[in-house]
Each structure stands twice: as C-alpha cells, then as structure tokens.
Amino acid sequence: MTGSRPARIWGLVAGQAASRGGRVSAGDACAAAVAAVEVSGAWLIAARSAEAGHLMRVTDEVSELLAELQLTLGEGPGPDAAASGGPVLASDLGEVGAVRRWPVFSPAARQAGAAAIFAFPLQVGAIRAGVMGLYRERPGSLSAFQLGDALVFADTATLLLLDAQDQTAGDAAAGAGPGGQPPDLALHRAEIDQATGMLTEQLDVGIEEAFIRLRAYAYAHDQGLSDLARDIVARRLRLSPDRDPRQDGQL
Amino acid sequence: MASCERADAYPHWPVVLPVPEGVRGMDEELLSDTFVELTDTMVVGFDVIDFLHVLTDRSVQLLDVSAAGLLLADPRGELRVVAASSEAARLLELFQIQNDQGPCLDCFRSGQPVTAADLAVAAPRWPQFAPAARQAGFAAVQALPMRLREQVIGALNLFRASPGAFAPADIRVGQALADVATISLLHERSMRHSDTLNEQLQAALNSRVIIEQAKGKLAERLGVDMDQAFNLLRDRARTSNRRLSDLAQALVGGIETFTGPAASRSWQQFPGDGQPRQQPGK
Numbered sequence: 221m222t223g224s225r226p227a228r229i230w231g232l233v234a235g236q237a238a239s240r241g242g243r244v245s246a247g248d249a250c251a252a253a254v255a256a257v258e259v260s261g262a263w264l265i266a267a268r269s270a271e272a273g274h275l276m277r278v279t280d281e282v283s284e285l286l287a288e289l290q291l292t293l294g295e296g297p298g299p300d301a302a303a304s305g306g307p308v309l310a311s312d313l314g315e316v317g318a319v320r321r322w323p324v325f326s327p328a329a330r331q332a333g334a335a336a337i338f339a340f341p342l343q344v345g346a347i348r349a350g351v352m353g354l355y356r357e358r359p360g361s362l363s364a365f366q367l368g369d370a371l372v373f374a375d376t377a378t379l380l381l382l383d384a385q386d387q388t389a390g391d392a393a394a395g396a397g398p399g400g401q402p403p404d405l406a407l408h409r410a411e412i413d414q415a416t417g418m419l420t421e422q423l424d425v426g427i428e429e430a431f432i433r434l435r436a437y438a439y440a441h442d443q444g445l446s447d448l449a450r451d452i453v454a455r456r457l458r459l460s461p462d463r464d465p466r467q468d469g470q471l
Numbered sequence: 472m473a474s475c476e477r478a479d480a481y482p483h484w485p486v487v488l489p490v491p492e493g494v495r496g497m498d499e500e501l502l503s504d505t506f507v508e509l510t511d512t513m514v515v516g517f518d519v520i521d522f523l524h525v526l527t528d529r530s531v532q533l534l535d536v537s538a539a540g541l542l543l544a545d546p547r548g549e550l551r552v553v554a555a556s557s558e559a560a561r562l563l564e565l566f567q568i569q570n571d572q573g574p575c576l577d578c579f580r581s582g583q584p585v586t587a588a589d590l591a592v593a594a595p596r597w598p599q600f601a602p603a604a605r606q607a608g609f610a611a612v613q614a615l616p617m618r619l620r621e622q623v624i625g626a627l628n629l630f631r632a633s634p635g636a637f638a639p640a641d642i643r644v645g646q647a648l649a650d651v652a653t654i655s656l657l658h659e660r661s662m663r664h665s666d667t668l669n670e671q672l673q674a675a676l677n678s679r680v681i682i683e684q685a686k687g688k689l690a691e692r693l694g695v696d697m698d699q700a701f702n703l704l705r706d707r708a709r710t711s712n713r714r715l716s717d718l719a720q721a722l723v724g725g726i727e728t729f730t731g732p733a734a735s736r737s738w739q740q741f742p743g744d745g746q747p748r749q750q751p752g753k
Contacts, residue, residue, distance in 0.1 A: 304674045305673075306676075306677060308670060309666035309669065345683065345723070346680075346684055346719075346724060367546045409565070409569070410561065410562070410683045413684045414683050414697060417688035418687040419687075420687075420688050426725075427684060446569070453687070
C-alpha cells in the first residue's frame with residue numbers, strides 16, 4: 221500500500237488498454253475497476269452538463285441492462301450520483317431504503333442480477349463528464365480500501381473522458397501526460413479549480429472547456445498542471461481566446 | 472472539573488463532552504451555543520462542510536487565534552482541506568498537503584497535538600512550511616487532532632498572528648470543539664447507513680471544488696483576489712439565504728447573475744456590460 225494509489229491504478233488501466241491493444245480510454249478504467257474493486261461488472265456513461273448521456277462501455281450483459289435501465293428511467297444510483305456530485309453506495313438493493321428511493325429501478329435491477337450498486341460521478345466540481353457504475357451479485361459494502369480505489373478509477377476515467385473531448389489534441393493527450401506517464405491526477409488542488417474558473421472568463425467558455433484547455437496548455441508547454449494553475453491564479457499568465465494555446469509548444 | 476483535563480489525556484480519552492467552565496475572557500454563551508451547533512447533526516439538510524465551517528469559524532471567534540483550518544482524510548487516503556476561516560488559512564493547509572510537511576500533517580499522523588509557539592524558529596522542523604506560514608502573516612500554530620480513540624479522522628489547525636505559547640484554556644477549548652465535532656461526525660456515520668458519510672463527504676468535497684471554481688470565475692470577472700471573491704460569495708449566500716455550494720454552482724453554470732441590491736455594489740466594478748456571459752454548449 222506504499223507508493224501512489226493513482227500510479228498503481230493507472231498501471232491497471234494501461235494494462236487493460238494494452239491487453240485489448242488500444243489506446244488508453246475511459247472504458248479501460250471502467251473495465252479494470254471490476255477486478256481491482258472486486259465487483260461483478262461495471263459500466264460507464266459519458267455525459268456532459270445537461271445531457272442524459274450515452275453508454276460508453278459495459279463489461280457484461282447485466283451491466284448493460286443496469287445502465288440502460290437507469291438511462292431510460294432516470295432513476296437509480298447513477299442519476300443520483302450525477303445530481304449529488306458524490307458517490308451513491310447502495311450496498312443492498314433489497315433494503316427498504318433502496319426500494320423506497322428507487323421504487324422502479326431497485327426491483328428491476330435485482331431481477332437483472334444485481335444486489336449492490338456503487339455509482340461514482342465523473343465530476344471535478346462543476347465539470348461533468350459522466351458516471352461510472354459498479355455492481356455486485358451479492359449485497360455488501362465496499363471496503364474502505366476498495367472505495368478508495370474506486371474513487372481513483374473514477375478520477376482516472378474522468379480525465380480520460382475529458383481528454384477524449386479535446387478534439388484538437390489528437391494523439392498528444394490520450395489521457396497520458398508527457399512520456400506516457402499517468403495523467404496528472406492532482407485534481408484536488410484549489411489553484412487548479414480556481415484557474416479553471418478564471419479561464420471560463422478569460423476564454424469565454426464553459427467550465428468543461430476551460431479545464432480541457434488548461435490541461436492542453438500544460439501538456440503543450442510541458443508544464444505541471446499545478447504550476448500552470450498557480451501562474452494563472454497569480455495573474456502572471458493569461459490565456460487568450462483568440463489564440464489556440466496548443467498551436468505553440470506542440471510538435 | 473476533571474472533564475476539562477480529558478482533552479489533554481489522549482490515551483485514556485473517553486467519549487465525554489468536555490465542556491470547559493468559566494474560561495477567562497471567553498464568550499461563554501457563544502461557547503455553549505457552539506457545542507449545541509456541533510452536536511446537532513440530525514437536522515434536515517445536514518451539510519458536512521457547513522458543519523465543519525462552524526468549527527473553524529467558532530474557533531476563531533472563541534479562541535485567541537487569527538485563523539483556523541481543518542484537514543480531513545478522504546477514502547482515497549488523501550488529506551483534504553475541508554474548511555478554513557480564511558483564504559490565508561486554507562492556502563496554508565493546502566501548502567502543507569502539497570509539500571507533505573507541517574504541523575497539521577504531523578498532528579494527523581501522530582494523533583497528538585503539535586504546537587509551535589514561534590514559527591520564526593521553526594524552520595529546522597518545517598523548512599518549507601514555517602516561512603510560508605510567516606509570509607501568510609502567522610507567527611504561531613497549534614494543531615489539534617480530530618480523534619476518537621485509535622481513529623484519527625483529521626486535524627484542526629489554529630493560527631495566530633503574534634508569537635507566543637497558546638493559552639492552555641484555548642488549547643483545551645479548541646480540543647473540546649474538535650472532539651465534539653469528531654464524535655458528531657462518527658456518530659452520524661454510525662447512526663445512518665455506514666456509507667452515507669462517505670457519500671456526503673465526497674459530495675461535499677466536490678462542492679468545495681465548485682466553490683473554488685466559482686471563486687476563480689468571480690475573481691477574474693471582478694478583478695479581485697481569491698479571498699475577496701470568497702467573501703463576496705459567502706456574503707451573497709448569507710443575504711440570499713442559500714447554500715454557498717448552490718450559489719457557486721449557479722455562478723459557474725452561468726445562471727447566477729449576482730443582481731439585486733445586495734450585489735449591485737460589487738457588480739458596479741464589473742468590466743463591460745456587467746452581465747454574466749452565457750455559457751456555450753449547455
């Protein structure tokens with residue numbers, strides 16, 4: 221348990237991508253979470269701000285059914301997680317609380333073969349990228365360690381989804397930082413959040429786009445995200461809406 | 472009474488609410504109100520972050536300290552800044568996490584109080600933190616664990632602008648406030664579903680991120696610093712009786728316009744037409 225949890229999990233996600241012979245994607249984070257968190261299956265829904273979202277990846281038929289049910293009904297742990305900004309940990313769908321909370325979804329999910337569902341919002345503050353869902357055939361809570369891992373899988377999937385939206389970055393981003401290193405998971409830095417908010421004004425864009433542009437600039441200039449954010453917050457650096465920051469510093 | 476001593480006697484620390492009596496110069500009415508506030512988690516719409524802000528804000532009001540900050544461990548295993556009485560204190564807490572150094576971290580790891588009466592001579596102990604804290608205007612620091620028996624869930628940092636030992640009464644009361652908050656949070660966790668607190672904490676931490684994003688947006692718009700942006704947000708939330716996180720979400724989403732009498736003063740500083748820009752791609 222020493223070393224960095226994000227780095228260990230990035231290794232698992234990259235391994236998943238390698239085993240299917242593709243570039244690392246958010247779907248790999250979803251698939252790799254199944255074994256690591258000891259669940260029966262997982263699904264990933266990509267959704268920007270107000271969209272209902274679309275299904276990006278499922279690991280089995282039950283997962284697909286669970287995801288489709290929630291998308292159709294607009295009810296369940298996934299929609300609730302997206303709304304609250306925190307995970308929804310429904311360790312027993314047969315519990316009266318779960319049935320009362322999701323009267324249509326809970327019985328349907330149990331019939332589909334799920335006894336527990338853990339839904340993780342793929343969000344960074346107001347930035348919304350989707351929802352990752354995990355299910356178990358038997359009821360039971362995630363251990364503290366599994367919950368910690370699941371949260372980092374969700375963090376990783378969030379960045380991979382946002383990078384995939386970065387049309388102009390091409391191969392450059394692909395989720396990884398320079399040199400194929402794990403992406404900068406320093407999500408929990410106030411300067412990054414503040415700089416992202418500042419960029420919405422500087423670039424006159426929404427919060428998702430501001431965050432994507434921030435990461436793209438850091439990548440293009442081979443600069444740490446925290447350092448870059450600090451420069452922006454200190455007003456040593458402004459990004460201009462007229463000039464695409466990825467044009468310079470990018471081969 | 473003996474209960475006053477309990478906060479210092481860690482290994483045997485029981486679940487007793489150690490309400491100190493007759494502390495000199497302290498607002499006793501506010502003190503007892505605060506204890507009530509910190510035990511009242513069963514209210515509808517209980518918000519962990521608001522709750523912890525009560526802890527940091529009341530610490531500053533009640534104790535001879537300039538600022539207070541609070542770190543809590545998240546399930547990822549990371550310490551997170553969850554509340555601070557000022558932007559300076561928040562940044563200093565973040566500084567400790569980012570540099571992996573400082574009294575709050577030492578306190579969290581050991582589960583014991585950590586004190587530095589004069590940060591001017593604390594550089595050997597914390598080569599990065601001590602100068603950063605002094606630059607932020609603080610001369611002394613006291614870190615108090617948020618701990619129940621073997622379980623350390625976080626730490627409360629008290630900062631003072633002037634050097635010198637913290638009054639024992641202040642340390643006792645500060646620890647008592649931290650203890651009560653810890654018990655309330657753990658009680659909350661045991662009373663409800665065991666997963667609920669984790670759900671709430673993560674949602675609250677995400678709300679905190681939204682607040683930081685909103686601060687950045689407002690700071691850029693108004694040409695103010697982050698502390699001023701936060702104060703504007705907080706004042707606006709108070710006068711309109713809304714949650715800070717809801718207001719921040721509305722601001723980042725381009726819904727909140729900050730119009731109305733309470734905000735007109737600040738909006739006059741806005742460049743351009745003074746209107747919030749529409750967010751594209753909603």
